[in-house]
Amino acid sequence: MSKDTLALILNGDVPLAEYATAIEHLSAMIKNLAEEVAKGVKIEWEIAQLKSSSPTTIVRGYSANLADVEKVVQAFGVVGQYMKDGQTIPYSESVAKEARAITGILNGKVKSVEFKTDAHDSMIDRVISEVELPSKNVTFGTVTGYVETISKHERLRIVVYDTLFNRAVDCYITDRKMKHQMLDSWEKRVTVGGEIHRDFQTGKPICVYNVRYIKVHKDMPPGGFMAARGVIPWKEGDELPEQKIRQLRDAG
Numbered sequence: 001m002s003k004d005t006l007a008l009i010l011n012g013d014v015p016l017a018e019y020a021t022a023i024e025h026l027s028a029m030i031k032n033l034a035e036e037v038a039k040g041v042k043i044e045w046e047i048a049q050l051k052s053s054s055p056t057t058i059v060r061g062y063s064a065n066l067a068d069v070e071k072v073v074q075a076f077g078v079v080g081q082y083m084k085d086g087q088t089i090p091y092s093e094s095v096a097k098e099a100r101a102i103t104g105i106l107n108g109k110v111k112s113v114e115f116k117t118d119a120h121d122s123m124i125d126r127v128i129s130e131v132e133l134p135s136k137n138v139t140f141g142t143v144t145g146y147v148e149t150i151s152k153h154e155r156l157r158i159v160v161y162d163t164l165f166n167r168a169v170d171c172y173i174t175d176r177k178m179k180h181q182m183l184d185s186w187e188k189r190v191t192v193g194g195e196i197h198r199d200f201q202t203g204k205p206i207c208v209y210n211v212r213y214i215k216v217h218k219d220m221p222p223g224g225f226m227a228a229r230g231v232i233p234w235k236e237g238d239e240l241p242e243q244k245i246r247q248l249r250d251a252g
Helices: 016-037 066-084 093-103 176-183 241-251
Strands: 005-012 044-051 056-062 110-116 121-124 136-151 156-162 167-173 189-199 205-216
Touching: 005 016, 005 066, 016 056, 016 066, 016 093, 056 066, 066 093, 066 110, 066 121, 136 167, 156 176, 156 189, 156 205, 167 176, 176 205
Parallel strands: 167 205
Antiparallel strands: 005 056, 005 110, 044 056, 110 121, 136 156, 136 189, 156 167, 189 205
């Protein structure tokens, strides 16, 4: 797979009617994604390859700017990943509706569908309905971790690897005045404050919208936490702080 291609794979015995339905919703989903993440850009989508063993449709986008195609392809992969993980799709309802409709062809004969790009390969083996998706618990708070990705396409976004919950969290910045602050955070440990959307059941952060600030932390020398002093006495043989923190994280 290249960065300008995406694929929809249907696994099982696939009747023609179900295949046609999946392609119809795939076409609408790509169109709606392009309007959202590459607004105003003309992109032509063509079938680059068809495979019959497990019906696979590979689609390639053509545009004057390859980066616009890549944004749509990346978003397609994100949709599949969020459905696979049982998370609320982070795009408009017009996109989510078509994505869920693709899973609607799962009927016993068609056993699973895959959303595949160069960066994602997400297999979904159940019908995703709107009511099934978990409710989002939205609160103002902070996420702390290391910045792994920075994106300036269409909207400002950083991906913070949350060290507490051991997961990547997308953080969306609406105030473009924070652009330089965002760029300075690359590969550094930060605390991001904003509207945190959490998994309703586990409380784990899914994404952060309307980021209000990014605080960059000073680098700590390896093992520096060992120099910390607290009110709880410690003696040889007791659990180390990092062991206790790991237990609390894993329990969540």
